[in-house]
Amino acid sequence: MASFDIKDKVAIVGVGHTKFGRSIDRHALDLIAEAMQNALDDCGLRKEDLDGLCSNFGWPASYDVDAMAETLGLNLNWYGQTWTHGRFCASVIQWASFVVHFGLANYVACVIGQGAGPRMVGGAGDIEGRRETGGGHGESPHYGMTSPGAGAALAARRYFHRYGATPEQLAAVPIAFRKHASLNPNAIMRAPITREDYLNSRFVCEPLRLYDYCLVNDGGTCVIVTSADRAKHLKKPPVYIAGMQGIRTGRQEFIFGLPGLGVMQQEEFAYAPKPEQLKIYQTSGLGPKDIGALYTYDAFSFLAWVALERFAFCGPGEAPSFTQGGQIELGGELPMNTNGGLMSEAHMSGWNHQIEIVRQLRGECGERQVKGLEVAMWANAYGDALIYRR
Amino acid sequence: MPEYRKPLPVISALNRPFWEGAKKHELRFQRCNRCSKFWYPHGPVCPYCWSREYEWAKVSGRAKVTSWVVFHQRYFEGFKDEMPYSVAQVELAEGPRFLANLVGVKNEDIYIGMPVEVVFDDVTPEVTLPKFRPA
Numbered sequence: 001m002a003s004f005d006i007k008d009k010v011a012i013v014g015v016g017h018t019k020f021g022r023s024i025d026r027h028a029l030d031l032i033a034e035a036m037q038n039a040l041d042d043c044g045l046r047k048e049d050l051d052g053l054c055s056n057f058g059w060p061a062s063y064d065v066d067a068m069a070e071t072l073g074l075n076l077n078w079y080g081q082t083w084t085h086g087r088f089c090a091s092v093i094q095w096a097s098f099v100v101h102f103g104l105a106n107y108v109a110c111v112i113g114q115g116a117g118p119r120m121v122g123g124a125g126d127i128e129g130r131r132e133t134g135g136g137h138g139e140s141p142h143y144g145m146t147s148p149g150a151g152a153a154l155a156a157r158r159y160f161h162r163y164g165a166t167p168e169q170l171a172a173v174p175i176a177f178r179k180h181a182s183l184n185p186n187a188i189m190r191a192p193i194t195r196e197d198y199l200n201s202r203f204v205c206e207p208l209r210l211y212d213y214c215l216v217n218d219g220g221t222c223v224i225v226t227s228a229d230r231a232k233h234l235k236k237p238p239v240y241i242a243g244m245q246g247i248r249t250g251r252q253e254f255i256f257g258l259p260g261l262g263v264m265q266q267e268e269f270a271y272a273p274k275p276e277q278l279k280i281y282q283t284s285g286l287g288p289k290d291i292g293a294l295y296t297y298d299a300f301s302f303l304a305w306v307a308l309e310r311f312a313f314c315g316p317g318e319a320p321s322f323t324q325g326g327q328i329e330l331g332g333e334l335p336m337n338t339n340g341g342l343m344s345e346a347h348m349s350g351w352n353h354q355i356e357i358v359r360q361l362r363g364e365c366g367e368r369q370v371k372g373l374e375v376a377m378w379a380n381a382y383g384d385a386l387i388y389r390r
Numbered sequence: 391m392p393e394y395r396k397p398l399p400v401i402s403a404l405n406r407p408f409w410e411g412a413k414k415h416e417l418r419f420q421r422c423n424r425c426s427k428f429w430y431p432h433g434p435v436c437p438y439c440w441s442r443e444y445e446w447a448k449v450s451g452r453a454k455v456t457s458w459v460v461f462h463q464r465y466f467e468g469f470k471d472e473m474p475y476s477v478a479q480v481e482l483a484e485g486p487r488f489l490a491n492l493v494g495v496k497n498e499d500i501y502i503g504m505p506v507e508v509v510f511d512d513v514t515p516e517v518t519l520p521k522f523r524p525a
């Protein structure tokens with residue numbers, strides 16, 4: 001096993017967000033400033049303490065971090081930004097972790113804000129999706145292939161075909177997350193849905209239906225990362241990062257699928273991850289059995305199945321049955337997205353899930369608290385992951 | 391001829407021979423002179439062996455559908471008369487997979503493994519789109 005010197009040496013100490021809503025009609029930077037203030041208040045730091053800033057949500061949908069720093073009056077020793085996609089949420093936390101661990105900065109705020117402004121969800125206004133290389137979801141606008149959901153639909157079709165999975169089985173994912181949202185006062189969509197509601201909902205990009213899709217909304221979030229040494233002296237108990245692995249890409253990967261699914265140039269085979277493809281468990285010394293709650297980037301319901309198989313919570317083709325019978329609901333064997341996820345709480349690019357993990361591990365989640373939670377995991381369809389512990 | 395209102399492909403130095411071939415109703419993909427593999431997306435080197443020695447070889451145009459989606463939500467005004475329309479992932483007999491529209495088949499009759507062959511749609515004087523029909 002490779003040594004992983006950073007294990008438990010970095011922590012999340014403060015989390016904050018704004019109200020989440022379909023259309024808040026505020027500037028993105030206004031939402032970011034409010035979320036940052038709330039995160040600072042959460043851990044008892046002042047804005048003068050922040051010396052690092054990172055985001056995965058800048059131009060064209062929001063503000064770039066250097067402009068943020070100037071406008072908000074921050075003096076930074078380090079900043080970083082990925083291009084604008086939710087899939088880089090854990091990557092941002094990983095960068096922030098390395099930065100505080102190696103001393104390039106002491107306190108890194110990871111922020112995003114979506115306000116009134118362009119959204120990159122397909123069509124003529126999706127300027128990234130119309131590039132030569134599209135937006136990374138299989139865009140091919142001259143054939144009408146547009147929007148992230150279409151890429152997920154293309155992969156879901158392959159999966160349904162390969163394993164004989166059904167839409168009735170997929171319904172269990174949005175139903176579970178909506179049930180969790182009904183216990184979350186911050187969630188945008190709180191009315192429970194049934195299997196019939198799911199099956200009667202309209203197709204957006206077939207085989208995916210409306211309830212297979214996440215929300216599109218406004219809001220701001222902030223998560224503050226620092227070293228374990230500094231974390232001990234702050235207001236609330238630290239939530240430590242116990243393991244991580246990076247986001248994957250290449251010809252054997254498709255953003256919304258497992259290796260082996262035969263999407264784009266992938267080979268076709270039943271993917272069962274080898275130990276070296278699960279660095280997250282090697283680095284943390286923990287395994288699926290230790291995970292008390294699982295969080296995943298549920299831009300589309302199908303991605304929950306991908307994450308479960310990618311991280312060996314079940315075998316190839318087993319995720320459809322694994323997600324039945326309340327197993328991924330609160331009180332089940334592996335509660336997933338207890339906040340309601342991108343599908344029902346809000347689409348904050350995965351940051352609302354990180355905030356939920358922190359609050360769950362602090363025991364702050366009231367009605368939806370996972371009892372006695374010690375270890376939680378962020379596991380992405382894209383292959384990146386984080387393990388958090390109290 | 392009515393104005394063509396759908397998005398057009400972004401033609402670049404990497405993919406120009408593909409689009410020039412399509413205009414002549416020839417489907418061309420890069421084939422490596424060293425390892426003989428065809429590849430896609432178009433690129434400056436063979437992604438398998440990084441050889442720069444390749445040719446834009448004409449392919450058979452025979453393919454099979456390996457996945458497909460049907461757009462029920464309208465994202466582009468130019469597609470409004472074709473709703474709901476399909477986009478298929480086709481796998482060429484020579485190996486590469488890419489996305490294209492199907493013609494001459496109802497959405498409900500599409501299936502994985504369906505044999506198809508290329509047809510060429512001259513959508514503007516400059517651009518021809520390869521599409522696929524049941525073979």
Ligand SMILES: [Zn+2]
Binds near residue numbers: 423425427437440441
């Ligand atoms: Zn080669």
